[in-house]
Amino acid sequence: MESSLEFSNSFTSVSSPSARCRIFKIIVIGDSGVGKTCLTYRFCAGEFLDRTEATIGVDFRERLVEVEGEKIKLQLWDTAGQERFRKSMVQQYYRNVHAVLFIYDVTRPDSFRGLPAWIEECRRFLVGNKSDLRDTCSCDPRSIKVEGQVTRDQAQKFAVAHGMILFETSAKSLPGGGGGGGGEPGGGHQDSVEDVFMALASRLKRQTRPPPPVLNNTGVSGSYCGSYTGTSSFRLPAKKNPQKDFWTCTC
C-alpha cells in the first residue's frame, strides 16, 4: 500500500450535503510502526489496513461526525514516525492544532518510553494501540525490541503525570470488541477506535466556542466548514507552509 491514502470515501457518518460544522485539527504522532496510519484510516474509512508503508511527511484524513446534535469535522494529520521527520516535519504542524494524539504500541515499551520526546504544550490524548495483541506473541514485525508490554496501569500513571487522557484501543479489532485478543490481565479494558475519536470530538466541542448563529454569504470562513465533503485523505505536499491553513491552538 502507498503510505498516502487517496480519497477513500467508504465511510460516512453524517450525510447531509449542506451541513455546516466546526473543524478540529488533530495531529497524530508517535514512533514509526505504532499504528498511526491504521488508526486514522480505521476511523475515517472504517477499515483496518493490514499492509502499510511508512508515512513520508504528513498524510491528512478527515471525517464529519455528529456530537450532541452538532456537526463537527475532525481533521486528522497522520505524521511520519521515523526519527528523520521528527524535527523537520512534525514540529511545523505541532503547535497550531486543537489537540495532539500521542500513539504508542502496547507491545513495544520502547514506543512508550519514546513519548517524552514527542510531548509539547497542547491538549493531550494518549493512545495505546494494538490492544488486540495484548498477551499474544504475534507482535508486529516492525517491532524491533519486544520486552514485555506496556500495562494500562503504567500508561495511566504516565497520562496522569503529563496531564493526558488515556485510551487503549486497536485499529484491528472489530467494533464491539471482537477481532482480537483484547483484554488485560486483572480486568482488561479496550476502547473502540470510534470511542477514542468521538471522545476527542466531544471534548473539543466543549472546550471551544460554538459557531456563530449566521454565516456570511461567502459560506466558509475561519474554522468552520460550509459543506460536507465526506471522508477523504490525501498526501500533503511536504514543503507546504502549514501556518497559512491552521488555526491557533486553543490550549
Ligand SMILES: Nc1nc2c(ncn2[C@@H]2O[C@H](COP(=O)(O)OP(=O)(O)OP(=O)(O)O)[C@@H](O)[C@H]2O)c(=O)[nH]1
Ligand atoms: N494487530 C494490530 N496491528 C496493527 C494495529 N494497528 C496497526 N497495526 C499494524 O502495525 C503496522 C504499522 O502500522 P502503521 O499504521 O503503518 O504505523 P505508523 O505509526 O503509521 O508508522 P509510520 O508511518 O512509520 O510512522 C502495520 O503492519 C499494521 O497492520 C492494531 O491495532 N493491531
